[in-house]
Amino acid sequence: MHIFNEKAPLIAHLANSKNRNATIGFVPTMGALHQGHLSLMQQSISENAITVVSIFVNPTQFNNAEDLLKYPRTLEQDVQKIALLNPDIIIFAPTVTAIYDHEISSQEFDFDGLEHQMEGKFRPGHFDGVGTVVKKLFEIVTPTKAYFGEKDFQQLQIIKKMVAKNHLPVKVVGCAIYREPSGLAMSSRNERLTPTEREKAANIYQILLKAKEAFRTQSPQEVSQLVEHTLANHPDFELEYFQIAEEETLLPCLTKKETTKYRAFIALFINKIRLIDTLSLN
Structure with a gap:
């Protein structure tokens, strides 16, 4: 098994x-791997000659130091x-220095407004x-395809936008959400939940299913009110946002259009642990 901690040896290995024109599949992760991550790897293995997995807790994407x-x-x-x-x-588990050298800072991007919705607001x-x-x-691994879970759907759309605007030669593949038998979307953060909290967190998916059913006959505003009313019966949850948005633009849905794909997005806290989920409404 090949494990690399520095860029240069990995680049040389790849x-x-x-040189053999082998396709490279890439699964970027922050570790604490669960079956959802492994399902991304399985898809990469089935579609590419080589699969690379990165394990790196990226400091620049945390706006909460405690998190x-x-x-x-x-x-x-x-x-x-x-x-x-x-x-x-192939595993790439770099140090922070290997990725950022001695300047841990973010580049500023223009994602055509995708970054200002939902997660971007909070x-x-x-x-x-x-x-x-x-x-x-991407510049280190230079993959043919890169695999991301749809649970972080806004992130998926933003990465696709970043690839397009920077003309990067990689195909970004979105993969279906992997759920626990209860319906709870698999997440590394789930490991911080107690068994009781985990059981309660399974209600998130049920609430999204209820929203999907309601969206067939009700307005976006009525569906949002339904979700807020339902959450009022779950005092362990602290809602950060619920939003119905267009899949392509992530703009809030104000009135339904027949030809547009919509998603429900939710973020909430249970005992200060932040969980997110999403569900297609079409």
Whole structure:
């Protein structure tokens, strides 16, 4: 199994593969791997000759210092999970210095307004941090395809925009949300939930399903009111936002159009642990 902590040895190793015109699949992660991450890797393995997985907790995308401090770091267990899945996967687990040298700062991006919606309103600078690290990783790995989960749908759209505007030669692939049997979207943050909190958090998906059903006959405003009313019966939840938005532009849906795809987006806290989810409404 190949594990790299520095850029130069990884670039040299991948150069041999490129000489053979082998396709490279790339799965960027922040570690604390779960089955959702592994499903991305499985898709990459099925579509590419080589798969690279990065494990890097990126400091520039955290606008909350406490959240960065508490983010789970489980490199040894992550490596074991990847080895069991496929020992041929290449792991890139860089230090902060390897990625940022001695200047830990974000590049400023223009994502054509995608960055100002939802997550962008509540996490200032977050998407500049995401764009910065993903662009750096793409330049190091130079993948053919890169795989991202749809749970972070806004992030997925922003990365696609960043790739298009910077003319990067990589295809960004969105992969379906991997859910626990309860419906709870798999997330590294779930590990911070107690068993009771985890059980309660499963209601998030049920609320989204209720919103999808209501959206068939009700206005976006009525659906939002329904969600807020439903959450009022769950005092453990602190809603940050619920929004119905166009998939392409992420702009709020004010009136439904037949030819437009819509999604419901939700972010909330349970005992100060922030969880997000999303569901297609079409």
